[in-house]
Amino acid sequence: MPHSLSDEQLSQAIETMMVEQNLRGMQNLYAYQQTGTYLRAAKSLFDAKSTVLIGTGFAVKQTFETDGPVGAIALYNALITLGKNPILVCGNPLYSALKNEFNCFELPLNNFTDAMAFSKAALAELKPDCVLSIERPGLCHGNKYYNMRGIDISADCGCFDFFVSQASCPTVAIGDGGNEIGMGNLSQYMTELSIMPCLTCCDELLLADVSNWAAYGIIAFLSRWHSQDLLAEVDTLAILQYLSERGSVDGVTHKNELTEDGLHAMHGQQLIARLRQLSGVANQNEDL
Template identity: 35%
Template sequence: MDKLAFEKGLRPSTAQLAMQLEALMVAGNLRGMATVRDSGYRGFLRDSVQALLRNSERVAIVSGFPVGEHFETDGPAGAIALANGLLKLGAEVALLGAASYAKALENALPSAISNGDQFAGSIVSIEKDQSEFQLRNFVSDFKPSLVIFIEVPGAGADGTHRNMRFEDISEQTISWETLLTLVACPTIAIADGGNELGMGLVASHLEQLPIACASASTDHLVLADVSNWGAYALLALASACVGRSLLEGFELTTCLNALVEAGFVDGVTQCSVATEDGLPLARSESFIQGVQALAAPVVAERHVSELLGADHLASGYV
C-alpha cells in the first residue's frame, strides 16, 4: 500500500479511484475548477467521502440557487441523489431550502425518484425574514451530524450574494452562512464556480480567475465542472468504500424532467429544459455513467472482500 493510501486509510485501488474521479469531475475546466485543482488543491474527494461516511447519522442537505423567479436544476438533482444514497446507509436526511425552492422540490420529488414520497417529510422550508430563528430551531431539533451545501450562493467579502453574471441576488436567497455559524458538526460544500458557499476554502487559488469569490469556508469542498456532478462522484467513491452502489435507483433524466415540470430551469440558459448548466443531457448522462464505470470494479472488489471477511477491511469504511 502506498504511503498516502495507508495514512488516509484507503486501499490503493480506492485511493487511485478517488484521484481518477477528481480528474474526471473537472476535466472540462468550464469555470476554472481544473485550474484550481492543478494549483495544488487535490485529494478533496477522498477527504469529503471520509467525512460523509464517518458522520452519516443525521445529514442536512442544503441546495437551491435562484435564477430569476425560479431555481436552477444544478443543485437539487445532486441533493436528491445524495438523499437517496444516504438512505441506503441508514441515515436520517433533511433537505433544506428557501421557501419557494422547498415547495418546488416537494412537487418534484414524487416523480424525480422512485422512492421520492419517502422524502416528502424531510423537506425543511426556510423563510428569508425568519431564517435565523428557523435555522436555530432546526439545528436544535435535528442535531445534524453533517451538513452538505450543494450549489448554494455564498456572500462575497462585501456581504453580497452574486450569480455567475455578477448580479446581486441577495434578496432572492437565504444567507446560509448563518447555518454555518450554528452547527458544530463537519460541513461539506459542493461547488463549480467560485460564488458558492464554501469556496472561501480555496480563495487564494481563485485570485487569477474572473470570479466573484464567496468568503465562507466549509470543512471540506468538492469541486466539479457542474455541482451535481460532484454529488454523483461523491456517491461513486462512497460506493467503492462500502461495497454497494449508492447511486442505484437514481435516474438522471427522470430526475431532471421532474424538476423542470416543477418549475426548475437550466442555470445557464435559464430555459425550462432537462439539462445541467447549459450542457447537453447526453454529456451529463455520459458523466454519471463514467463515474459508475470507474467505481464498479472497486465496488465489486470491496463487496467480495467483505463477504470473505478480509482482515484489511476491519478498520472501517475508508
C-alpha cells in the same frame, strides 16, 4: 468485486475527472487543493450516524436552477439506502416543489439580519452529523449574494452559510464557479475568475465542472463501501423531468429544459457510467 484502484487513487482520479472540461476555471483552482477531497468528503457522509443536512437551490429569475437539486436528490436517495436521515434544506420555490416527496427544512428568504440566530436554532433542533452544501449561493463581500453575472440576488436567497460555518459536525461544500458556499476556502486564488467570490469556508470543498456531478463522485465511494451500486439507481433525466415539471430552469440558459449548466443530461449520465467502472461497483457483465 476486487477494486483495481485504492480509495486514495480513486479520489484523485475522480477529482481530475470532475474538472477535466474546465468550464469555469475549476481545474485552475484544483491546483491549490490537497488531493483526497472526494474521499474525505464521502467519509464524512458515510460515517454520519444519522442526520445529514443537504443545502441546495440557487435562485434564478424567481425560480431555481437544475444544477444542485439533481445532485442533492441523488445524494438524498443514496443516504436513505445507507440508513441515514437526510434532510434537504432550501428556500422557496424549491422548498415547496420538493416538500411533498422529500424530508425538507425551509430557509426563509432575504432574512440575513436574523440568519445567524435562525441557523443556530435550526442546528440545535436538527442535530446534524454532517452538513453538505451543493450549489448554494455563498455570502460575498458586503454580505450579499451574487449570481455568475455579478447581479445581486440577495432578495431571492435564503442563508445556508451559517448552517455550514456554525456546525459542530463535519461540513462539505460543492461548487463549480466560485460564488457558492465553501468557495471561501480558495477565494484568494480567484483573482483571474470573472466572479464575485464567496467568502464562506467549509471543512472539505469539492470542485466540479457542474456541481451535480460532484454528488455522483461522492456516491461512487458510498457504493464501494456499501457494496452496492448506488449509482445505477441515479436517473438524471428523470430527476430533471421531475424538477422541470415544478418550474426549474437551466442556470446558464434560463430556460425550462432538461439540461444542467447548458449541457445535455447525457453528459452527466456518461460521467456516472465512467464512475461506476472506475470505482469497481458496476456489474462487469452489464453493457454501459
